[in-house]
Amino acid sequence: MKGVKIDGTPSAEELHASPGFPQESIRKGPLAFIECVEEIPCNPCATACPRGAITLEGGLTALPRLDAELCTGCGLCISVCPGLAIYVKAREHEPGFSSILFPYEYYPLPQKGDPVECVNRFGKSICSGTVLSVRTAEKLDRTALIKVSFPQAYFDEVISIKRLPNQ
Amino acid sequence: MEKREVIIVGAGPAGLSAAVEAATAGCGVLLIDENSKPGGQLFKQIHKFFGSQEHKAGIRGIDIGKRLLEEAENLHIEVWLDSEVCGIFDANKVWVVRNKKETVLLQGDRIIIATGASENAVHFPGWHLPGVMGAGAAQTMINIHRVLPGEKVLMVGSGNVGVIVSYQLLQAGAEVVGVIEAAPRLGGYGVHTAKVRRAGVPFFVSHVVAAAEGKDRVEKVRIVQVDPRWNPVPGTEKTLKADTICLATGLTPLTELAFLAGCESTYSPVLGGHVPWHNSAMRTSVRHIFIAGDISGVEEASTAMEEGRMAGLQAAASLGHVDEADAMIRGKAIQARLDALRSGLFGEKRKNAKESIFSAMGNSNNGAR
Numbered sequence: 001m002k003g004v005k006i007d008g009t010p011s012a013e014e015l016h017a018s019p020g021f022p023q024e025s026i027r028k029g030p031l032a033f034i035e036c037v038e039e040i041p042c043n044p045c046a047t048a049c050p051r052g053a054i055t056l057e058g059g060l061t062a063l064p065r066l067d068a069e070l071c072t073g074c075g076l077c078i079s080v081c082p083g084l085a086i087y088v089k090a091r092e093h094e095p096g097f098s099s100i101l102f103p104y105e106y107y108p109l110p111q112k113g114d115p116v117e118c119v120n121r122f123g124k125s126i127c128s129g130t131v132l133s134v135r136t137a138e139k140l141d142r143t144a145l146i147k148v149s150f151p152q153a154y155f156d157e158v159i160s161i162k163r164l165p166n167q
Numbered sequence: 168m169e170k171r172e173v174i175i176v177g178a179g180p181a182g183l184s185a186a187v188e189a190a191t192a193g194c195g196v197l198l199i200d201e202n203s204k205p206g207g208q209l210f211k212q213i214h215k216f217f218g219s220q221e222h223k224a225g226i227r228g229i230d231i232g233k234r235l236l237e238e239a240e241n242l243h244i245e246v247w248l249d250s251e252v253c254g255i256f257d258a259n260k261v262w263v264v265r266n267k268k269e270t271v272l273l274q275g276d277r278i279i280i281a282t283g284a285s286e287n288a289v290h291f292p293g294w295h296l297p298g299v300m301g302a303g304a305a306q307t308m309i310n311i312h313r314v315l316p317g318e319k320v321l322m323v324g325s326g327n328v329g330v331i332v333s334y335q336l337l338q339a340g341a342e343v344v345g346v347i348e349a350a351p352r353l354g355g356y357g358v359h360t361a362k363v364r365r366a367g368v369p370f371f372v373s374h375v376v377a378a379a380e381g382k383d384r385v386e387k388v389r390i391v392q393v394d395p396r397w398n399p400v401p402g403t404e405k406t407l408k409a410d411t412i413c414l415a416t417g418l419t420p421l422t423e424l425a426f427l428a429g430c431e432s433t434y435s436p437v438l439g440g441h442v443p444w445h446n447s448a449m450r451t452s453v454r455h456i457f458i459a460g461d462i463s464g465v466e467e468a469s470t471a472m473e474e475g476r477m478a479g480l481q482a483a484a485s486l487g488h489v490d491e492a493d494a495m496i497r498g499k500a501i502q503a504r505l506d507a508l509r510s511g512l513f514g515e516k517r518k519n520a521k522e523s524i525f526s527a528m529g530n531s532n533n534g535a536r
Contacts, residue, residue: 005352008325008360008370038357039511042217044225060219061511080225082215083358106338123367141215141227160365166340 009121010037019065020054028092030073030101034064035085044080075101079140091155098155099132101147106163109134109144117162118150125162127154171197171245173482174261174275176252176424179207180468181460181475182281183235188479189279190242192488197273198244199263201251205239206232207283208303209468211310213338214331217356221504222469229310231468255280255428259455277455277482280425281475284418284439284461289323293379302332302415309339317411321388322346323376326354327467329415333363336413344407347374347390349397356513376412377404385410418465425462429453433527437520438464447502447525449478450485457482464524466517470508477501 004010015021020034034045034054039061046054046064053070054077056062073088084103093099100118110116110131117125129150136144150158173189175182178200186198204210212228223231239246247265254262261273286301288294298317302324308314320341322333325348333343346353346363351373353360364370377389377399392403420439426432430443431452442464449457459478460471477498484494509518 004357004360006370006372008346008353008357008364008368010357010361035361036358038513040217040356040358041219041222041508041511041514042224043219047220048225059510060507061514080215081358082217082225083356084362085358119365119367121361121365123365141225141230143215163337163366 004037007122010035019063022066022068027068028090030075030088030090030099031068032066032071032073032075032077032086032088034066034077034081036064036081036083039063040083042082044082045077045086048076048080050074050076075145078103078145079143084143087159089155092152093149096152097149098152098158099147099149100158101145102160104144104146104160105142108164108167109136110146110161110164116148116164118148118154118158119160119162120157121159123162126157127151129158129161168260168272168274170274170276171195172275172486173197173277173279173479174199174273175279175281176261177207177281177283177460178202178205178246178248179281179283179460179471180209180232180235181283181471181478182207182279183239184472184475185279185281185457185459185479185482186244187235187238187242188476189483189488190239190244192480192483194277194483194486194488196244197275198239198246199250199252200246200248203249205236205246205248209235211306212468213310213335216469218469218508222473222508228468231472235472252424255424255456258428258453275455276486277457278428279449279457279459279475279478279482280428280443280462281458281460281471281478282421282424282462284420284465286414287417287419288414289376289416291376291378293381293385296379296381296385297383298381298385298410299379299412299414302328302413305411305413306332306335309335315339315341316413317385317409318342319344319409320411320413321376321390321407321409322413322415324348324354324415324417325360325370325372326415326417327356327359328418329413330355330359330363332413332415333368334359334366337363337366337368341411343368344409345369345371345390347371347376349373349375349393351395375399379412385412388412418461420462420465422462425451425456425458428456430456430458433524435464435520435524437516438466438524442524444524444527447477448481448498449474450481464517464521467508470505473501473505473508477505
């Protein structure tokens with residue numbers, strides 16, 4: 001892992017050094033993870049959070065800081081992030097299985113109950129998962145929110161699903 | 168000769184914003200664009216924009232474009248489409264070929280040039296083959312005309328244009344076989360590169376195209392690693408199967424009209440090369456002429472819209488449509504929004520480049536501040 005400016009995706013070190021990435025997710029329930037490691041002028045995540053769990057200290061280009069105590073994992077920040085850099089993960093959705101709620105902007109959309117391939121930050125399929133829900137509300141503005149359950153052993157790595165083939 | 172108070176050349180994000188601002192202030196505005204639809208590049212920006220609420224962050228470019236057009240329509244702004252401005256001379260005369268057939272000479276009390284920028288090409292053996300195109304061209308094909316330029320695409324250049332268009336090509340159903348970058352580090356926002364990477368697209372830093380090969384069109388591409396002095400490293404060639412090569416290798420401001428009109432030029436490598444000198448009010452060395460958007464330095468649609476607002480406001484103020492104190496307050500608010508967009512890791516360089524233009528000597532006998 002060489003980091004976001006070489007690989008295109010942030011390294012574990014870069015993520016853990018950023019204030020939007022929860023250091024140790026102790027809780028079992030849902031929690032937002034913000035993979036935003038570069039200072040860009042952007043703050044819709046902070047504006048969208050109804051509980052003030054996301055703050056930008058020092059202006060528009062500051063990195064978003066997540067207060068894990070305040071975050072309920074509601075997911076309102078996910079679809080407003082222009083960088084598609086936020087997802088909500090629950091370590092123990094059910095015994096042995098985690099879940100991820102992530103933004104998805106490809107057609108076709110998966111359907112609830114579908115088996116899917118879960119991918120890591122490099123787009124590599126690492127485990128299989130099951131679609132728990134697909135949200136496409138108007139407010140999401142064509143960014144679908146997909147919730148998938150997957151084996152807990154892959155908690156840190158799973159970030160999205162493999163694109164479904166064109167119809 | 169027909170006269171207008173404010174003539175705006177280019178109906179992209181900068182020109183439209185300038186028109187809305189000037190018309191709101193009470194100016195008679197004519198907006199001219201050579202295309203058959205207004206909006207410039209905004210209508211192919213299907214992604215959500217960055218910024219804050221006041222910059223319309225989180226809204227897709229295409230929808231920002233629709234809102235701007237509605238504003239322009241509500242203000243009954245006169246728009247000439249399919250009309251090309253071929254020259255500006257005697258400070259305020261504008262030569263237009265209207266509807267692609269009729270020559271019209273206009274006089275404008277103020278002229279705002281918002282012509283944008285054009286894509287740079289890089290040259291390599293095989294670059295003439297069908298299948299090699301600008302990334303912007305590919306974006307027009309998929310997002311405006313809904314035609315896929317190819318099945319397997321290599322993107323050359325990892326700046327925001329390169330990575331955004333790569334993502335949109337994936338959304339359109341193409342396979343992106345890789346993004347190559349000549350520099351040792353990727354150029355675009357990490358959040359853009361990350362979403363392309365998680366779709367399985369590899370990035371190759373310190374790589375350039377050695378050659379595109381194919382009989383009647385691109386069939387494969389040879390890429391090669393370069394050393395810190397940009398020389399190819401022997402033994403590092405790779406061949407990728409691709410039928411399309413998209414060039415996202417920078418933009419150059421479209422300055423011809425401004426220079427034809429006698430606007431003084433200044434050089435800024437950070438902003439894309441030669442640009443007309445301008446002050447923070449977007450006024451050039453020719454006092455009737457203002458500029459806005461990429462012509463004044465290549466940035467983004469969000470900065471172009473703010474610059475357009477500034478040019479429209481200041482043009483209106485210089486015609487007496489806005490009282491001085493009011494113009495000052497509103498100008499400061501626009502400047503604050505521009506400064507916010509030009510802050511941080513990526514924006515700082517552009518902010519410094521802009522400020523060095525503002526502080527450079529303009530033509531001293533023209534009354535521009």
